[in-house]
Amino acid sequence: MIEILCLEGDSDRIRLVFNELKGKGFLMNAVDANSLLRSFGNGGLVEELLWVWKRMKDNGIEPSLYTYNFLMNGLVSSMFIESAERVFEVMENGKIKPDIVTIYDD
Secondary structure (H helix, E strand, O other), X not given: OHHHHHHHOOXXXXXXXXXXXXXXXXXXXXXXXXXXXXXXXHXXXXXXXXXXXHHHHHOOOOOXXXXXXXXXXXXXXXXXXXHHHHHHHHHHHOOOOOOHHHHHOO
């Protein structure tokens, strides 16, 4: 369901559905998080992008290379360069290293 809403790009409805699901005991998983990050990043919705990132941390979801790349793409395309640089540093110093997509994805 989250994936379908992401394809539609309706960020308000995505938040509403996510909160309803959470109220029923469903937690965000890595697939949901990556779908949301990709959708919000492609839409230039940085506030929503960071909302998902926080929810991931709150739910103990470990970011993958895909997660970081979706996050970086959203930040860079919205000109949040300093934030993207901080994420890049976290990647360089962590267990998940940047790849060619992290550096050159447009």
